Structures are given as C-alpha cells and as structure tokens.
Amino acid sequence: MTxxxxxxxxxxxVTTLSDDYYILRKATFDFRRSDGxxxxxxxxxxxxxxxxxxxxxxxxxxxxxxxxxFRWPVFDWGLPELLIxxxxxxxxxxxxxxxxRKEAMEEAGVAVxxxxxxxxxxxxxxxxxxxxxxxxxxxDSAAPRAKGGGxxxxxxxxxxxxxxLDAALAMxxxxxxxxxxxxxxxxxxxxxxxxx
Numbered sequence: 001m002t003x004x005x006x007x008x009x010x011x012x013x014v015t016t017l018s019d020d021y022y023i024l025r026k027a028t029f030d031f032r033r034s035d036g037x038x039x040x041x042x043x044x045x046x047x048x049x050x051x052x053x054x055x056x057x058x059x060x061x062x063x064x065x066x067x068x069x070f071r072w073p074v075f076d077w078g079l080p081e082l083l084i085x086x087x088x089x090x091x092x093x094x095x096x097x098x099x100x101r102k103e104a105m106e107e108a109g110v111a112v113x114x115x116x117x118x119x120x121x122x123x124x125x126x127x128x129x130x131x132x133x134x135x136x137x138x139x140d141s142a143a144p145r146a147k148g149g150g151x152x153x154x155x156x157x158x159x160x161x162x163x164x165l166d167a168a169l170a171m172x173x174x175x176x177x178x179x180x181x182x183x184x185x186x187x188x189x190x191x192x193x194x195x196x
Contacts (some may be wrong), residue, residue, distance in 0.1 A: 011029045012029055014026070014027045022049075023047040023048075024044060025047060026042060026043070026044045027042065028042040045128065048128060049090045049092070050131045050133075051088055052088065052099040052135065053133070053135070053185065054088070054135040054136070054185075055185035055188075056108060056110050057137065057138060057165070059193065062164050062165050063162055063163065065108050065110055065160060066084055066086060066182065067086070067108055067158045068084050068159045069082055069083060069157060069158045082159070084176060084177045085179040086179075087108050088103055088132070089102070096120075100115055100133070100137065101115065105146060107158050111143075111146075113138045114137060115137040116192075118135060118185060120132070123181060132181060135185075136189055
C-alpha cells in the first residue's frame with residue numbers, strides 16, 4: 001500500500017468499554033481532513049481478533065462444502081434462519097492457513113489440501129477490528145469424513161451442506177446465502193472453475 005495516512009491521525013486516547021466475549025473500545029483522535037483542517041473524532045470499535053475462512057471445493061466433481069449454524073447477531077437483526085457460510089474461525093495464535101485447515105475439520109469434518117489465498121479483507125471496517133483471510137482449498141467429496149459439527153462447549157451446533165457450486169451460487173441470488181465471506185469465496189470458486 002502506498003497511501004500511508006499515519007501522519008493524518010493523532011491519537012488522544014483509548015478507553016476500554018467492555019472486555020467480555022469481545023473487546024469494545026472507544027478511541028478519541030484528531031484526523032486531518034483531505035481539505036486540510038484537523039477534526040477531533042471519537043469512534044467505538046469491537047476487537048474480535050483476526051480470522052480465517054475456507055471454502056472446501058472439489059473441482060473435479062464441481063462440489064462445495066458449506067455449513068449452517070445459528071448466529072445471534074443475524075437472528076437479532078431479524079433473520080430467523082440458520083446462517084449458511086463457509087467454515088471459519090478465529091486465529092487464536094495460529095497462522096491463517098493452519099486455522100483454515102483446522103476449521104474445515106472441526107466444523108465440516110473434512111481434510112482440505114492446497115489452500116489458495118483469495119484475499120485478506122475487512123468485513124465491517126467501520127465498526128469491527130478483524131482481518132479475515134479467505135481461502136479456497138481442495139477436498140475429496142468421495143473420501144470418508146470426520147464428525148465435524150463444531151464444539152458444543154463453544155455453543156456450536158453445525159450442520160454440513162454439500163452441493164454443486166452452481167447451486168450455491170443460485171442461493172446467493174435467491175437470498176438464501178447472505179454471509180459476505182461466503183459470497184466472496186463462492187464467486188472466487190466460480191472464477192477458478194471458469195479457468196479450468
């Protein structure tokens with residue numbers, strides 16, 4: 001990145017508002033606007049830790065592996081359905097590739113190989129401090145699988161969904177898949193499939 005704006009930000013202070021499941025902080029800072037003057041601002045942000053997500057993709061058979069689980073913020077918003085998404089989780093000290101492999105096994109019960117980075121991105125940069133690394137990875141849909149389902153002690157109750165890539169893409173158009181990381185990964189898989 002070539003547009004370093006560090007000289008346009010002067011931090012005045014940071015206060016921790018909550019340190020329960022995630023960390024909520026309020027920062028006060030001076031920001032030099034693009035037209036020259038300095039402006040004092042304050043913003044709250046959740047620090048939820050960095051994460052990785054992986055879309056297991058059997059290119060030979062045209063299949064993808066997704067999961068479905070309860071997400072409180074989505075339910076609280078008003079969507080009374082389980083969220084369909086790619087396996088994902090917090091890094092918790094692991095590198096992104098290790099995390100992606102671990103989450104594919106824990107949540108979907110599948111071993112993945114050849115993880116390919118799609119992007120490191122911020123899903124809600126206005127409020128959440130989290131960079132998520134997105135991967136496509138190969139899996140063999142005919143191979144035996146582990147149990148998956150996540151960890152009950154972490155509140156996870158995960159169902160695995162295997163389907164053709166094009167069927168998953170149609171679920172984006174129909175509004176059945178609304179998770180941003182999953183939409184990005186499915187579209188990346190389709191672009192990869194078009195190159196084959």
